[in-house]
Amino acid sequence: MKKLLVAGLVSVAACGVWAQGSDLEYNVGVGLGTEIFRGQDGLVQQVLAATTNGSFGNQTFAISSGTLGARQAETLVQNKQLREFVAQNMDNLARDIASGRGETLNAVSDLMAVPTVARDAYHRKLQSSFDRIYSSETVTSNDVVQRLVELRS
């Protein structure tokens, strides 16, 4: 994969305390969002949310979307940014796929470099394949990515 461009800009203060999150396994199921923020409700959430900063060493802008389309589906499944985004937005993505549109779904299509003209058809196809993508409530984010890519072809 192309070298990450903004590692410095986007990865946060590397103070050791927050670093434990960087080992987070990205293959998670529905309901994950709440796990990220668990224990952070209440008084100092805004501040504590800073602790999630280090959790996802990230590379937004790292991959120019133009180069993605030419790649093998296999590579797309391996795409770290796509996998992380799906993992972190499992619930909202499921909701968007069920209704066939939405901002989270658009972001996924951006990451998969689905051309604008092909999006509506792709999103409808995902919607009608909902039961296949989310075959049970224990489906994981890697399964979802795999099926998104399969349905793309």
Place this chain on the structure above:
Amino acid sequence: MTDHWRSPIGWILLAAVLLAAAGRAACDPDALVAQADTLRLHEHPYWLTLLHCRRGLAGPRSLIDDPAFFLARDGKTDPWAEMEAVLRAATGDCPDERDWAACRFPARCAWLAERLDCAPDCGLRKPCPEVEETVAALASARVVLAFPTAFMNNPASLFGHTLILLRGNGRSPLLSPAVNYAAQTRETNGLVFAFKGIFGLYPGYYSAMPYHQKVLEYSDFNQRDVWEYETNLQPAEVRRLVLHLWELRNTPSDYFFFDENCSYNLLYLFDAARPGLDLAGRARPWVIPLDTLKLAKQAGLLSGVEYRPSKATRVHHIASQLPDGLRRAAVTIADSQAAPEQALPPETAPADRARTLDLAAEYLQCRRTRDELDRQEYAKRFVKVLSARSRLGQPEASDYDIPAPAAPDRGHDSARFSLAGGCEDGRGFAELTLRPAYHDLLDPGTGYADGAEIRFLELALRSYGSGQPVEFTRLDIVRILSLSPRDRFFRPLSWRIEAGIQRDWCGDEERHRFFRLRGGAGWTVRVPVGGLAYLTSDLDGRVGGLDDGMSLGAGVLAGWLGTGEGRWRPHLYARVTRYVLGDEHDDLEAGAALRYTLDPDTAVTVHVAQRAVGDKTLGEFRLALHRFF
């Protein structure tokens, strides 16, 4: 003079001068240092901005506390020493040091190179590959100032927050990096946090993360709407912003809740982007996120605004499009194990079926974030509802276009000055009130959260006529009230707390000055006639000034607050408090208030009340003019 510049001869002369200058251009450290000294560049406002330097009585001093942010040993207090050190490092004999300086301080080097005669191959102009790669990736970004609104249940977020988004063209906003300045701590005790925050005991860091993580936090978990203000920063300005941000990576500076906070520190990024802007220099000694927004607006930096409703707002909006029967059905579907279709009446139109299931799914998510459902149970129900939903087609695009309320920049300014005249127990008085922040129930509501009141350091002084000394009547150190209406989907608690010094009526039928800590909790509902009705407990502890030295009371407070839209807003209330310890007496009060908004920053209120304190009854009347600034 003007004619001179218009003539070709003028231009030729200018070109000749420039050529001569270029001829002298070099990369000799001593010559560059001498030239910088002659031009007094270290006193230039932009250099001070890059160093986050403020001029104090003891001379300039940077707000950044990390020595690594400075090359010179005394760079924090000596802008000249820092300039000389950067110049010498970037142009010196040692190639490694030159490369290091270019990569560590790209904004400083770029600005000095612009200002000084230095050769094109001079170290000062040498690009750092790592930096250039980042800048190239972000150069076409549009810079957005995001303002998540107040989060009443968190003292750290009462005033909202500000962060900067670097939005890529043609990409989902969710994927853009969000730049944030925040204190880093694992403190979970709100009081400890408040104390340390106020006195600068936490390190603050600039950090960046994908915006979708912040959206999850604000929209889904905190239920805060977010306003996204687009700025008109041009690519060259964005470049300067990114260069400066690069210098600030991993650099801590002490976080002060009131002044050197999230909002104040973001101002430096704008100042670095657009030379001459100096928003940080124009800020008040205390900085509230809303003020940041207004400063940016006044400086002509903002060009448009978008509204990002929270999940709670979405739930309310979808619910508002359904008849009550289907709203009930949505709750039933979310709460039951049965197949979703069974809860829908057979005659329901397809579009309404889709909406009901959308509502059920969003509601399930809200319940999960409140931890009312365990993860497995939630996942099972959520997937089942969505599976049914996926067979009902796409919603109309317009279905979920949620109308935006008035944007916060259109609201009143954050500080208030009031003049009032009135009488209390038959004595006339004039009263002057000053409040640095922020908003109360009867202030003009445009752009503010409805039913939320936050007052900080509100001071009231009274005069009872000439010859009488001015009375220190009241100082509200902090006074917070949160009236959050309960409905089918959300059941929040309303609460209030106030701490301050006040002169007020006591059981001996006299007015005494005492310290007071008062609070309560209860419920609020929307009422059919409009507005909010509330009922809360009232617990009041008083210390000092009384015969008994202290007093403790308990009671109830109920009221009705009219709708906030429009110029008029009425408020009716009644309170019964019994003081059972110390100064024992009963205190009953009933009152009515009415506000009229003249313009966004000016309002008039009239307030009448009848009170019974112990055996004494007294009337109060007050007419006040409020001006925000």
